[in-house]
Amino acid sequence: MNAVVQVEAVRKEYGETVALAGVTLSIGAGEAVAIMGPSGSGKSTLLNMIAGLDRPSSGLVTVQGEELTRMSEGALARYRRRRIGMVFQFFNLLDDLPVLENVALSARLVGTPRRQARTRALELLEELGIADRRDAYPATLSGGQRQRVGVARALMNRPALLLADEPTGALDSRSGEQVMDLLLDLNQIGQTLMLVTHDHRLAERCATRVVHFADGRIAEMEAA
Amino acid sequence: MRAVWIAGLAAVRRRRLQSVIVGVVVTLSSGVIALCLALLSGTNAPFDRAFEQQRGAQVTALYAAGSAPGHLEGTAGPFPVATVRDTDGASWRVVGRADPGGAVDRVAVVRGRWPRAAGEVVISRGRWDPASSPVGARFATLSGEPALTVVGVAVSMSASADAWTTPAQARALPHPAGDQLLYRFADASALPREGLISTGSYQTLRYAFESRLSSTVPMLVTFGGLGLAISVLIIVITVSGAVISGLRAIGVMKSLGFTPAQVVAVHLIMIMVPSAAGALAGTAVGNALSLPMLGDYASMIGLPVGVEVEYLAALATYAGVLALVAVTALLPALRAGRLGAVQAIQLSAGSGPGRSRTAQRRLAGSRLPIPLGLGLGQPFTRPARTALTLAVLVVGASALTFVGGLYLSTDAVERLQDRSAAVQVSVDGNPVPQDISARLRALPGARTLTAMRAADARIEGLAQSGILIGWSGDMVTAGYPLANGRWFRGEDEVVVPGPLLRLTGKGVGDTLAVQLQGRTAELRIVGELAITKTEQTVYVSGQTFLHRNGARRPYAYEIGLAPDSDVSAFLAMVRAGGWQARAIPRPAESDVRTVVPAFALVLVLVTALGVFNVVVLNTRERRHELGVLKSVGMEPRQVVAMVVTSVAGLALFGGLLGLPAGIGLFRAFFAIASEAGRTSYPATIMDIYDARMLAAVVGVLLLTAMLGALVPAGWAARAGTATVLRAE
Numbered sequence: 035m036n037a038v039v040q041v042e043a044v045r046k047e048y049g050e051t052v053a054l055a056g057v058t059l060s061i062g063a064g065e066a067v068a069i070m071g072p073s074g075s076g077k078s079t080l081l082n083m084i085a086g087l088d089r090p091s092s093g094l095v096t097v098q099g100e101e102l103t104r105m106s107e108g109a110l111a112r113y114r115r116r117r118i119g120m121v122f123q124f125f126n127l128l129d130d131l132p133v134l135e136n137v138a139l140s141a142r143l144v145g146t147p148r149r150q151a152r153t154r155a156l157e158l159l160e161e162l163g164i165a166d167r168r169d170a171y172p173a174t175l176s177g178g179q180r181q182r183v184g185v186a187r188a189l190m191n192r193p194a195l196l197l198a199d200e201p202t203g204a205l206d207s208r209s210g211e212q213v214m215d216l217l218l219d220l221n222q223i224g225q226t227l228m229l230v231t232h233d234h235r236l237a238e239r240c241a242t243r244v245v246h247f248a249d250g251r252i253a254e255m256e257a258a
Numbered sequence: 259m260r261a262v263w264i265a266g267l268a269a270v271r272r273r274r275l276q277s278v279i280v281g282v283v284v285t286l287s288s289g290v291i292a293l294c295l296a297l298l299s300g301t302n303a304p305f306d307r308a309f310e311q312q313r314g315a316q317v318t319a320l321y322a323a324g325s326a327p328g329h330l331e332g333t334a335g336p337f338p339v340a341t342v343r344d345t346d347g348a349s350w351r352v353v354g355r356a357d358p359g360g361a362v363d364r365v366a367v368v369r370g371r372w373p374r375a376a377g378e379v380v381i382s383r384g385r386w387d388p389a390s391s392p393v394g395a396r397f398a399t400l401s402g403e404p405a406l407t408v409v410g411v412a413v414s415m416s417a418s419a420d421a422w423t424t425p426a427q428a429r430a431l432p433h434p435a436g437d438q439l440l441y442r443f444a445d446a447s448a449l450p451r452e453g454l455i456s457t458g459s460y461q462t463l464r465y466a467f468e469s470r471l472s473s474t475v476p477m478l479v480t481f482g483g484l485g486l487a488i489s490v491l492i493i494v495i496t497v498s499g500a501v502i503s504g505l506r507a508i509g510v511m512k513s514l515g516f517t518p519a520q521v522v523a524v525h526l527i528m529i530m531v532p533s534a535a536g537a538l539a540g541t542a543v544g545n546a547l548s549l550p551m552l553g554d555y556a557s558m559i560g561l562p563v564g565v566e567v568e569y570l571a572a573l574a575t576y577a578g579v580l581a582l583v584a585v586t587a588l589l590p591a592l593r594a595g596r597l598g599a600v601q602a603i604q605l606s607a608g609s610g611p612g613r614s615r616t617a618q619r620r621l622a623g624s625r626l627p628i629p630l631g632l633g634l635g636q637p638f639t640r641p642a643r644t645a646l647t648l649a650v651l652v653v654g655a656s657a658l659t660f661v662g663g664l665y666l667s668t669d670a671v672e673r674l675q676d677r678s679a680a681v682q683v684s685v686d687g688n689p690v691p692q693d694i695s696a697r698l699r700a701l702p703g704a705r706t707l708t709a710m711r712a713a714d715a716r717i718e719g720l721a722q723s724g725i726l727i728g729w730s731g732d733m734v735t736a737g738y739p740l741a742n743g744r745w746f747r748g749e750d751e752v753v754v755p756g757p758l759l760r761l762t763g764k765g766v767g768d769t770l771a772v773q774l775q776g777r778t779a780e781l782r783i784v785g786e787l788a789i790t791k792t793e794q795t796v797y798v799s800g801q802t803f804l805h806r807n808g809a810r811r812p813y814a815y816e817i818g819l820a821p822d823s824d825v826s827a828f829l830a831m832v833r834a835g836g837w838q839a840r841a842i843p844r845p846a847e848s849d850v851r852t853v854v855p856a857f858a859l860v861l862v863l864v865t866a867l868g869v870f871n872v873v874v875l876n877t878r879e880r881r882h883e884l885g886v887l888k889s890v891g892m893e894p895r896q897v898v899a900m901v902v903t904s905v906a907g908l909a910l911f912g913g914l915l916g917l918p919a920g921i922g923l924f925r926a927f928f929a930i931a932s933e934a935g936r937t938s939y940p941a942t943i944m945d946i947y948d949a950r951m952l953a954a955v956v957g958v959l960l961l962t963a964m965l966g967a968l969v970p971a972g973w974a975a976r977a978g979t980a981t982v983l984r985a986e
């Protein structure tokens with residue numbers, strides 16, 4: 035079995051709120067899965083479970099054969115930097131560090147030597163076409179540029195799985211378009227991808243499969 | 259106005275952790291402030307204040323029985339005085355007084371009660387030994403004297419008696435000494451001369467009191483000052499931090515229609531409510547704690563209890579702390595009131611200016627592991643808070659350095675005076691065999707032998723009579739440290755105590771006239787004896803002594819033993835030979851040894867509290883950044899390392915800055931204390947610090963800061979990530 039992600043009967047409750055009401059989902063290597071659904075339907079919650087940023091109330095999440103629910107916080111952190119990359123709607127870059135250091139960060143956390151981490155970061159920035167802004171601070175970049183820095187950072191440790199939560203949600207349509215192309219390219223060279231979006235065009239263009247959420251459940255699954 | 263109150267109180271509730279922290283910090287700080295102020299007030303002219311409070315007698319006069327003048331304005335007495343000998347043979351001046359109060363010399367009863375009936379006695383605290391005569395016990399007198407029972411302990415600022423009893427009982431005692439009159443005016447020459455046996459002046463008491471306090475007062479002033487400084491700094495850090503992190507809400511408030519003045523008011527309420535409660539508790543607890551401490555201090559230095567809660571001072575402390583909090587809160591709040599909503603949020607998030615980022619970029623991009631690089635760069639984001647934190651750490655480090663110096667110097671002084679490896683064989687008055695020196699020297703374990711001779715002498719510059727000591731045989735310089743010069747080698751050389759030099763204005767190299775047996779000898783001062791507080795004893799070689807004073811038998815021999823020898827076994831052996839011998843006691847342990855560790859502990863705790871606050875503020879403000887770091891795989895232990903590093907670097911820096919400050923403080927303290935105590939010290943005392951002590955200070959500070967950071971660092975490491983990453 036070559037499933038990268040295996041989600042089994044995952045429930046998540048925040049007090050009274052049921053964010054996930056039993057979700058089962060499997061994602062194979064090289065797939066690009068788009069998650070869609072109304073606001074509050076549990077899309078981000080699911081992504082956080084897979085990223086190990088939050089723990090399910092019940093159910094299992096397995097990524098590349100590793101069962102997240104049993105891991106300690108430290109093990110989850112190590113899992114995040116080895117196996118996954120995350121792209122956020124609002125970028126979540128560190129304002130006080132220049133672009134290059136932001137990208138190199140996750141490699142430096144693994145203990146990659148400084149020079150090696152920078153070389154890799156620079157390569158990525160070059161591939162994404164923003165190498166000329168490597169010494170700029172995030173606040174001075176446009177939204178599209180910032181999101182490309184975000185993608186570069188996510189790719190830094192060659193993740194098995196790229197998670198993107200509304201990556202174009204905060205971008206104008208042209209920048210959104212560019213980020214979309216970027217993700218598509220990545221998927222075409224074999225990157226497994228899971229993205230949450232409200233944008234039908236993005237879903238249709240990028241995804242090999244679209245999963246529709248409603249009220250914490252999978253309402254419908256369609257192959258793109 | 260109502261809306262402002264509601265919003266303010268809602269902010270107190272909503273920001274519960276912050277309110278608790280502000281409350282706790284203000285409680286502890288105002289407690290320490292109250293304690294320090296009490297200490298400082300205790301050091302303010304303690305003798306004069308107690309003397310006034312007890313209406314002390316300037317002159318204590320003793321008249322032959324029946325010849326005391328009648329009642330004068332501003333006097334008390336006459337009181338019958340008798341002499342009593344206790345079983346040790348010590349003599350006690352027992353005064354008969356019906357009443358401890360009155361216009362002059364109000365005696366403070368500190369334990370038990372005043373004698374009401376014959377056979378009852380109250381002992382002055384200065385001579386009271388709680389072990390041998392607790393209240394209720396028999397006062398052990400030599401046979402032939404009536405039985406006396408101890409019913410209390412009392413203190414007279416005029417030292418007017420060793421014990422008090424009823425007038426009738428005093429008159430009935432077998433050895434009457436006369437009648438005591440106590441005067442409250444300075445001029446003893448106005449006293450009627452007839453029948454006057456002796457007078458005592460309060461100036462002598464005052465002098466003795468002050469020289470006893472010569473090091474205690476500057477020490478407490480330093481402690482109090484440092485404690486105050488650090489507490490004030492911590493209040494400022496916490497309060498301004500709380501206000502600044504509250505500024506995020508400003509946008510919402512402004513959009514709800516709050517005016518700038520109302521915004522300021524809401525912030526003030528948010529801070530003042532927990533502060534008012536905290537300051538009340540802290541002032542109360544601090545004052546309550548200061549009472550037993552001041553009581554101990556009073557009895558240590560020989561004052562009557564006389565310490566009460568000074569309600570006005572406590573109230574002033576309370577008001578002062580609140581004023582400090584209000585001003586500290588007002589400054590950033592006023593700035594916030596004027597700011598636009600967006601600017602306020604920026605201020606609250608602490609986005610640094612360009613310069614601070616350069617440092618952060620360099621550190622994050624350095625070869626250091628990334629958590630350490632990020633941690634070290636963190637102080638640059640909030641320069642003002644960092645400066646305050648640094649100030650706390652510098653004050654902490656200099657206080658620890660000062661404390662370390664006190665400790666080392668106390669140790670050194672005790673070691674310099676230590677003669678516990680010596681045994682004195684007293685031969686005064688006993689028949690002595692001719693070959694005593696040879697026989698003592700032959701005892702197994704004896705290393706050195708010094709014969710000591712003493713003679714009364716009139717020493718130039720001394721009002722009272724002095725003593726000339728001559729040493730022959732081996733020199734006994736251990737235990738007699740010199741501040742200057744050297745020991746005598748030749749004829750007519752003299753070593754004199756430091757206080758005598760201060761009194762006469764002479765120095766090493768000058769000559770000192772000493773009258774012996776009616777003839778004046780001009781002796782050359784070659785050395786200045788350190789540490790000693792007496793001024794009347796001077797030392798010469800045995801040869802000079804015999805030459806100037808004529809033959810005289812030694813009064814004692816001092817035998818120096820080999821190090822690590824068994825002193826008591828040696829003593830037993832000497833006594834078995836039929837001689838009187840005693841071990842030379844170690845110098846009494848200084849109270850520095852008990853006060854200093856307590857102070858150091860308080861200091862370490864307060865510093866840790868300051869660091870704790872700063873780290874709580876920083877991690878709360880940076881929770882978004884922490885969330886990002888965790889999302890890209892920063893492990894909990896890396897988070898802890900980063901947060902702890904953010905203060906460790908500061909602590910190291912603060913420690914290094916604090917060392918010279920602390921050393922300067924110690925030197926100034928020592929100079930003041932030795933001047934006030936009219937005592938000389940060897941110059942080595944000033945250079946008492948060694949590398950180990952300095953490293954220990956920096957190490958303790960570093961550990962303290964890391965300890966203070968550890969708890970909030972752990973909170974930051976455990977905090978959930980998903981939520982902070984959602985919102986922007």
Ligand SMILES: Nc1ncnc2c1ncn2[C@@H]1O[C@H](COP(=O)(O)OP(=O)(O)OP(=O)(O)O)[C@@H](O)[C@H]1O
Nearest residue numbers: 048051052053072073074075076077078079080981
């Ligand atoms: N940390 C949390 N605490 C409490 N409730 C939460 C938390 N996170 C999510 N929820 C709730 O869980 C439900 C699902 O939230 P989630 O963020 O997953 O929705 P979403 O599908 O991503 O919505 P959107 O499209 O608006 O991003 C919502 O009702 C939300 O309020």
Ligand SMILES: [Mg+2]
Nearest residue numbers: 077078079199
């Ligand atoms: Mg979402």
